[in-house]
Amino acid sequence: MDGDSRVEESRYFGRIGVPKIYAYTTPHYSDTPWTGSREGTGLLKVGYTEKEVVDRIWQQFPTATPEKQPFTILLEDQAVTDDRGFFRDGSVHKLLEKKGVRRVNGEWFECTVEDVKEALIEIKTGQRTTTSGRHQDFDMRPEQRAAVSATARYFRAQSESKNGAGDRRASHFLWNAKMRFGKTFTSYQLAKEMGWKRVLVLTYKPAVADAWREDLESHVDFDGWQFLSRDENYEDMDDNRPIVWFASFQDILGRTADGKIKPRFEAAHLIDWDCVILDEYHFGAWRDAAKDLYDADLAESDLESDAAKKDEDAAQAFSEETFPLSVAHFLYLSGTPFRALGSGEFLEDQIYNWTYADEQRAKEAWDENKRGPNPYAELPQMVLMTYQMPDAIREVALKGEQNEFDLNEFFRAEKVPAEEAEDGIETYRFIHENAVQDWLHLIRGKYMPANLVAGEDHVKPPVPFEDVRLQRHLTHTFWFMPSVASCRAMKLLLGQEQNVFFHDYRVIVAAGSDAGMGLEAIKPVRDAIGKGVDTKTITLSCGKLTTGVSVAPWSGIFMLRSTSSPESYFQAAFRVQTPWSLTNRDGLDPKRKEILKHKCYIFDFAPSRALNLIAEYNSRIDIGSTEASVEKKVSDFIHFLPVLCYDGFHMHPLNAEQLLDYAVSGIASTMLAKRWQSARMVNVDNDALERILNNATLLASLERIEAFRSLGKDLTKVISSEKALNQVKKEKGKLDTKETKDEDKKNRGFKKELREKLLKFVTRVPVFMYLTDHREATLVDVIQNIEPQLFTRVTGLQVKDFRTLCEIGVFNSQVMNAAIFAFKRFEEASLIYAGGQDLPERVGGFDAIIGRTELHEVTETIS
DSSP: OOTTTSOOHHHHOOOOOOOEEEEEEOTTTTTOBOOSSSOOBOEEEEEEESSOHHHHHHTTOOSOOSSSSOOEEEEEEEOBOTTSOBOOHHHHHHHHHHTTOOEETTTEEEOOHHHHHHHHHHHHHOOOOSSSOOOBOOOOOHHHHHHHHHHHHHHHHHHHHHHHHTOOOOEEEEEEEOTTSOHHHHHHHHHHHHTOSEEEEEESOGGGHHHHHHHHHHBGGGTTOEEEOTTSOGGGSOTTSOEEEEEEHHHHHOBOTTSOBOGGGTGGGGSEEEEEEESSGGGOOOSTTGGGGSOGGGGGSSOOSHHHHHHHHHHHTOOTTTOSSEEEEEEEEESOOHHHHHHTOSOGGGEEEEOHHHHHHHHHHOOHHHHOSOTTTTSOEEEEEEEOOOHHHHGGGEETTTTEEOHHHHTOEEEOOTTTSGGGOOOEEETTHHHHHHHHHHTTTOOGGGTOSOOTTOOOOOOTTTSHHHHTTOSEEEEEOSOHHHHHHHHHHHTSGGGGGGGGSEEEEOOSGGGOSTHHHHHHHHHHHTTSSSOOEEEEESSTTSSSOOOTTOOEEEEOSOOOOHHHHHHHHGGGGSOOEEESTTSSOTTOEEEOOSEEEEEESOHHHHHHHHHHHHHHSOGGGTTSOHHHHHHHHHHHSOEEEEOSSOEEEOOHHHHHHHHHHTOOHHHHHHHHTOGGGBOOSHHHHHHHHHOHHHHHHHHTSGGGTTHHHHHHHHHHHHHHHHHHHHHHSSOOSHHHHHHHHHHHHHHHHHHHHHHHHHHTHHHHHHHSSOOOOSHHHHHTOSOHHHHHHHHSSOHHHHHHHHHTTSBOHHHHHHHHHHHHHHHHHHHHHTTSSOOOOEETTEESSOOHHHHHHHHHHHO
């Protein structure tokens, strides 16, 4: 075919041109100071094209330049409005100038990328924002929409029912949502959905105020909303626009020396609040047992400042019934609300759950072909690796009847007396320094007595700082220590010449008063890490930075303290799941992200503790699936958070049954009995008492029992008294007379006695389980059992009354589920021991021989 007869592509065939707005800068202009009325540096060129943006920009550099790439693309967006019209760069230029941006040399502007984004949002929506800085327009994720929908539906239903009954009490709702859920953004979306105008955010950690402010002031959805914190005065706010007031518990609940409201917060007491949002609710059960939340050994950790301790006291004094402000709704936010779930103060329809397993399940199920980019892709999978310490190392810290290994004792440290310190310099050392040094050798794979050698399968188990698959992930790690002294001792030990491997790591002590409070403590860590790609760090802490902070390059946490609190454990563990990615690394595509962290690791050297906490976490965290067995919950959980255990011989991936066998194996019958005697089994707060009183059928059944003959009369009297006392607390901040204090003491005595009476029913449940032929795994199995007469004869309650007490939150089904499952495992173990069936040979709770398949799973998991 000659040239004249060929079909000319440019004449007969076209292409679809997508209109785009772009912005870029050059090395010459990136730091140029602004000379207009606004302060700042850096010029951007804003243009339009229907070609590939990078091709269009290259056309603007027709001659060779010294730089290999003479520009960095900062923004690329479609030039299409919400009603499917299109616009050109001239519209953006005019709007930027209208907002006070100075134009330089044609299409160059003295502005930021955020300024351009804000202008694009206004052009696309056709709506001018009333406040500047609104450059975000992202939508809610599916789980955020579900949370807003469920909460709004509940609040509205409660408002309707209370209006009819004349009930003025506030309704409350809990978001049991893990880190990265987006609690601030979603809370504001709920406020918008509900039409709220006055929202109070109460927190235990005032340092998180910046995150609450940024979400409100940067997103176009909240245009016109005002944020009020310690730096602003309420008198300066516009009463005609919505207000979010951010304060600490001490701000609102604290009083002056003479018992009066703090003058600065008097205005808050005059407002009818649409909602009070309680952030980081796990910091206080905010009931009588609030102090149980904290580990007993946290005395040296991060509550150093007087202000923090006052906030803690104020938080623990919190009660909806005595809260001195007028409130329509309470919204509680927490990623580990175990005390709240355990107290029974929230019923099933008052909770929205979004757990780690939910998140990873959504990540796994997302179809990018149908739904576009995966919004969960950046959230790394967690892997728990536990190691049984060699006997020669662990023997220095064995405690208790069962000789359990105690990490707090192992890493116990002391300040060296001044007369022993060199040159009078303050120094610290470990009590068991030789053993700790052996441990440092162990995590390097250099401790030979540990038997960390290849077995008959010729595969050496992976250890953190030897296995290259792990080592490449662990350039930045967090070490959770028992005390300030142990943190300082570890830094000194790592610096000694025998630990030359660790000299490549910058070691930061984020502990003690000299490390700073709140956001001050994170600054040295971020300074040391920098961009994270060419540095190595180890952060040592005994409590600081374990909640409310995000350090993207942290990819591994070493659990080196004997915390038995699932709150403390998992709040710290989830620090390492913060996404780490680089955007626009080559400067050519501002939308392209390179994910640097696909997996992150928890390293634990007390396997029994770690596996017990996983079992407890899964039995308590998801209240919405009370009928699922603990084994099913654990199985789902470890599908997304694999658990690998080194028992001194082999590294094993555990399934749910193995994990629970190990977790329950150390529970003696006396410990099981104590579980059934726990006060957490029964809830007798004022709401629970009213629910009993308002259920005529239940009340009549209970009053037929001798111990409860006058229950209705007693409840009526106590509830009336409690309301009167709460009113006094509300008005005066405390009970100020001997009469009111005596009455309060009498009411507490009645509640204690009532709890003990109700607990007698609960303590007989394991007797009933033992007498039946069934192997009940959950509470549902117990109360749906086919032997109701035996149940009544043993427990003293009819099944229907027992079920009702669970449904109204008097009996705590979550705590009971965990106790029932532990009893089941213990009972089955007893039957097996008696000759019911054969057990495979086990070593340290694990199968003695590891197969090739399991070795492959270990390799796949850590790679």
